[in-house]
Amino acid sequence: MGRVLRDPPGRRIPRRPTRSVLLGMTSGLLVLGVALSACGGGGGGFEPTPVPTPAPTPVPGPLYTDVAPLRDAAAQAGRLVGAAVTSSGLASDATYAGAAGRHFNYLTAEWEMKWDPIQKSPGVFDFSGGDRIVEFAESRGMRVKGHALVWHGATPKWVEALSPPELRIAFEDHIRTVAGHYRRRVYAWDVVNEAIDDSQPGLRSTVFSRGLGPDYVAEAFRLARKADPEAELVYNDYGGEGLNRKSNDVYALVKDLKQRGLVDGVGLQMHISAASLPAVADIQANIQRLADLGLQVNISEMDVRVKDVAGDAATKLARQRQVYRDVVAACVAVPRCEAITLWGFTDAHSWIDSTFGADDPLLFDEQYRAKPAFFGVEDAFLRR
Numbered sequence: 363m364g365r366v367l368r369d370p371p372g373r374r375i376p377r378r379p380t381r382s383v384l385l386g387m388t389s390g391l392l393v394l395g396v397a398l399s400a401c402g403g404g405g406g407g408f409e410p411t412p413v414p415t416p417a418p419t420p421v422p423g424p425l426y427t428d429v430a431p432l433r434d435a436a437a438q439a440g441r442l443v444g445a446a447v448t449s450s451g452l453a454s455d456a457t458y459a460g461a462a463g464r465h466f467n468y469l470t471a472e473w474e475m476k477w478d479p480i481q482k483s484p485g486v487f488d489f490s491g492g493d494r495i496v497e498f499a500e501s502r503g504m505r506v507k508g509h510a511l512v513w514h515g516a517t518p519k520w521v522e523a524l525s526p527p528e529l530r531i532a533f534e535d536h537i538r539t540v541a542g543h544y545r546r547r548v549y550a551w552d553v554v555n556e557a558i559d560d561s562q563p564g565l566r567s568t569v570f571s572r573g574l575g576p577d578y579v580a581e582a583f584r585l586a587r588k589a590d591p592e593a594e595l596v597y598n599d600y601g602g603e604g605l606n607r608k609s610n611d612v613y614a615l616v617k618d619l620k621q622r623g624l625v626d627g628v629g630l631q632m633h634i635s636a637a638s639l640p641a642v643a644d645i646q647a648n649i650q651r652l653a654d655l656g657l658q659v660n661i662s663e664m665d666v667r668v669k670d671v672a673g674d675a676a677t678k679l680a681r682q683r684q685v686y687r688d689v690v691a692a693c694v695a696v697p698r699c700e701a702i703t704l705w706g707f708t709d710a711h712s713w714i715d716s717t718f719g720a721d722d723p724l725l726f727d728e729q730y731r732a733k734p735a736f737f738g739v740e741d742a743f744l745r746r
C-alpha cells in the first residue's frame with residue numbers, strides 16, 4: 363500500500379495488497395484454523411474441523427527484466443507495441459520506468475495530454491506532464507501517440523459553460539495550440555475520442571455536438587491537420603471492436619472522413635472482459651474492413667478483465683493469455699493494423715480497478731512479473 367502513481371485529481375489509486383501478502387494472510391488463517399481445531403475448543407475430544415483447500419495459486423512468472431523485450435517481438439511482426447503511462451510513474455518509480463522502457467516502443471499519455479489537465483483554465487496551457495512523457499520516449503527511441511484533442515470525458519467545466527460562439531473559439535484555439543505544441547514530436551493523434559453514441563445511431567450528445575453541431579468531428583480533424591500536417595490523425599472509440607451497430611457507425615463516420623481526406627487511422631480501444639468479448643473473427647473482420655478503406659488501425663487501449671471468468675486464478679490467467687493472443691493475432695493478420703497499445707502494463711496501476719472493480723487486466727502482475735498474458739501477446743507477434 364502507500365505509493366500512488368495516478369495523476370488526475372480524485373483518481374489516485376493506492377497500491378493494492380500484493381498477492382503474496384494476501385496469500386500470506388490466507389495461509390496464516392489456515393494455520394490458525396488448524397491450531398484452533400487441534401485444541402478441541404470445548405472438552406469434547408479431538409474432532410478435526412474440515413479446512414477448505416485453497417485454490418492452487420499460479421506460479422509467479424519471471425520478472426520483467428528476465429523476459430525478452432516485447433517490443434522486439436512486435437518489431438518482428440512489423441508492429442508497434444505501446445502502453446499508456448503517467449509522467450509521475452516514469453519519474454518516481456524506477457521499476458515502472460524500467461518496465462515501460464524495456465518492453466514498449468510507443469507511449470500514450472494516460473491522462474496528461476487531455477484537455478482538462480492541459481488547459482484547466484481558459485488560455486492557460488500546462489504541457490509539463492505531456493512533455494515529460496515525450497522526453498522519456500524520445501530519449502529511448504520510442505514513438506508517442508497524442509491522446510486526445512477532443513473528448514467529452516476530459517473537458518474542463520469552463521468549456522461546458524461557454525456559449526456556442528465562445529465554444530467555437532475555444533475549440534479552435536485548443537486544437538491549434540496543443541497539436542501545434544507537439545508538432546513533429548507525436549507520431550499520431552487521437553483527434554476525436556468516443557463521439558459515437560452507445561445506444562442509438564449517430565453521434566453522442568456532448569458539449570461539442572450540442573454547441574458546434576455534428577460537423578464538429580470533421581472540423582476537429584481539419585484543425586489538427588493544419589496544426590500538425592505530418593501526424594497520423596486517428597478517430598478513437600470503444601464498443602465497436604467486433605461487428606455491431608456501434609462499429610457500423612464508426613465505420614460510416616471514418617469512411618466519410620477518409621473520403622474527405624481528413625482521417626488516417628482508427629483506434630479500437632479494446633477494453634474487454636475475457637468472460638464476454640466479441641467473437642475474434644468479428645474483430646478481425648472489422649479491422650479488415652477499416653483497413654480496406656485505406657486506414658491504419660490501432661488496437662489503442664487494450665486491457666482484459668478476468669474477474670468474471672469462472673474458475674480459479676490459474677484458469678482466469680490462462681483464459682486471459684488466450685484472449686490477448688487471439689486479439690493481437692487478429693491485428694497481426696491485417697497489414698494495416700500497425701499498433702497495439704495497452705492501457706497500462708502492470709496490474710499495480712490500472713484504471714480498471716476504480717471503474718469496473720478490482721481486477722488484473724494487464725501483462726505484468728503487481729510485482730512486475732510477466733503474466734501468462736505477456737506470453738500470449740509475444741506468441742501472437744511471433745505468429746505462434
Ligand code: XIL
Binds near residue numbers: 373472
Ligand atoms: C482514463 C484513464 O485511464 C484514467 O486515468 C482517467 O482518469 C480517465 O480516463 N477511454 C479513453 C481513455 O479513451 O482516455 C480513458 O482513460 C479510458 C477509457
